[in-house]
Amino acid sequence: MKIAIPARYASTRFPGKPLFELAGKPMIQHVWQQxxxxxxxxEDVYIATDDERIAEVVGGFGGQVCFTAASHxxxxxxxxxxxxxxxxxxDEIVINVQGDEPLIDPSLIRLVGEQLANTADAHLATAADTITDPVALDDYNIVKVVCAKDGSAHYFSRACIPHNRDGIPEGSPYLRHIGIYxxxxxxLRALTKLEPAPTEQLEKLEQLRALWHGMKITVAHYHGPSAIGVDTPADAARVDKILRDAAQTT
Incomplete structure (x- = not known):
């Protein structure tokens, strides 16, 4: 089982994000450590990048770099x-860990990998947790997933699914998708050769391509802490404080 961490220097909202320092270390190092x-x-963790600056930093802390094309x-x-x-x-399993998740729970990474390993007919695995905040149901940045009895995904959407015609029942049936695969x-080889799905283009969700082409996505239920991803400098400031506070208590 391998773990891959894609790391891109260019970013519209946050250029150089993987190398941004959090509590004295570059973000990509925090992700790698988790x-x-x-x-x-x-030896089974690889950082996939197209940038020499990232590669140099990764080599400095002992990580493995795999150079990939800039055109992806x-x-x-x-x-x-x-x-x-x-x-x-x-048949080899590859777990995709986002390069902007410095607080990701190692048990979540392990959970998703084991979920796929234990589901022989699944093409890929991901994770979800229960939505407890009603405000999240109408937040299009929070992706929801509906699953079948066997734990495979029916559909992912930015909309509130499933629709409850008679009002929200006691005990939420709603699941928040966690973006790890x-x-x-x-x-992976097959997905890159498949045409985009109409639903994928509407929702702007890559995983819908797999569903549209008949691939099975098995969903692991995660019960651990929610991690803060870093999309903006403001997110980075929040994570920096969390890491510094944690370091002071250890």
Missing amino acids: AIKAFECP ENGTERLAELVDLLSLSD AYRAGT
């Missing part, structure tokens, strides 16, 4: 190149 805790196998439109394409560069068999290497 990732290697998942299975305690640093999304992380899925970057991971598909990675599995070919590593010559992975189609485990893929079989063969799935």
Whole structure:
């Protein structure tokens, strides 16, 4: 089982984000440190980048770099190149950890990887937790997922799904999608050759391509702490404080 961390220097909202310092370390180092805790196998964690500056920093703290093309439109394409560069068999599992998740829970990484390993007929795995805040239901930045009895995903949407005609019942049936994926290497190779789905283009959600083409996505239920991702400098300031406060208590 491999862990891949795509890291891109160029960003419209936050250029150079992977190298932004949080509590004295670059963000990408925090992500890498969390990732290697998942299975305690640093040699199975790769940072996929197209930037020499990122590669130099990663090499400085002992991480492994895999250079990928600068032309990729999304992380899925970057991971598909990675599995070919590593010559992975189609059955090998690759967990995609976002490079802007410095607080990601290692147990979440492990959970998603094991979910796919234990679901033989699934093409990829992801995670979800229960939505307890009613405000989140109408927030289009929070993606919802509806699952079948066997735990596979029916559909993902930015809208509030499922629609409850008679009002919100006691005990929320709503699930928040957590944006982490485990893929079989063969799935990554196949996805890059498939045409985009109409639903994917409407919702701007890449995972809908897999569903539209008949792939099975198994969903693990996560009960741990929610992590703050870093999309903006304001997010970075919040995470920096959390990391500094945590360091003072240890």
